[in-house]
Each structure stands twice: as C-alpha cells, then as structure tokens.
Amino acid sequence: MLAKIHIARKDLSLDEDAYRGLLRRVAGVASSRDLSDSQADAVLAELKRLGWKPKAATRAPAERADLRMVYALWGALHAGPLDREALRKWVQQRFSVSAPEFLKPAQTREAIEQLKAWQKRLKDPAR
Incomplete structure (x- = not known):
C-alpha cells in the first residue's frame, strides 16, 4: 500500500x-x-x-504458469489453431468470468482439472 x-x-x-x-x-x-x-x-x-487513478496491473498470460496450462490443455483438446474465443465462452459458462486471465487461482486449478478430465474422456470413450 x-x-x-x-x-x-x-x-x-x-x-x-x-x-x-x-x-x-x-x-x-x-x-x-x-x-x-x-x-x-x-x-x-x-x-x-483528488484525481489519482491507479493503473490496472497488466501481467501477460505467459507470466502465470497455471494460465499457460489452461491454454495448453485447451490447445491439445482442439487440434489446429488456438481458438481463444471458444475458450473464453467455455470459461464464461463455467466460471462466470469473461476470459481465462480473470480466473482466480482456485478457479484456474478447477479449470485445469476439468480440461484434464475432458482429455481423459476423449482418450477413453468407454468411460
């Protein structure tokens, strides 16, 4: 402060x-x-x-390892170029935030677990 x-x-x-x-x-x-x-x-x-406006903290997604993992898992699930808009929609539906960058750490961990489970279901459709 x-x-x-x-x-x-x-x-x-x-x-x-x-x-x-x-x-x-x-x-x-x-x-x-x-x-x-x-x-x-x-x-x-x-x-x-008195007029001071704090500047928003701007951290690139690459600075957060957990966020990089979300993007990597999403990319692995969807062959081809990374569809950021589809990822944003998925995050919005599940966590009520507009983009992965706005996920809290606990939400990011949950997103990672959900994406891993999704990957597992695709590999083993009998489950």
Missing part, C-alpha cells in the same frame, strides 16, 4: 509540504511508514478523490 501511496503522490505531483499535510489531515501522522492499514486505505481514498 505504501508503494501505491508514493506512486499516487508522484502522479499527482504533490510537493513535500502538500503530501505531509495530506497525511496529517487524513491520518494524523507525519510519515507514511506510521500508517496503519485502515489509515493507508483512507489516504489512498483521499488521493483518488
């Missing part, structure tokens, strides 16, 4: 006096290192009220 506060301070171009004044006014402290979690939340809320 401290990192976010410092990023917001920089993005809003707050000088030292304005920043320290904000900390005193909102949380009653002189330094961000003295903030409790709830005070840090209040400071972030004030920075947002």
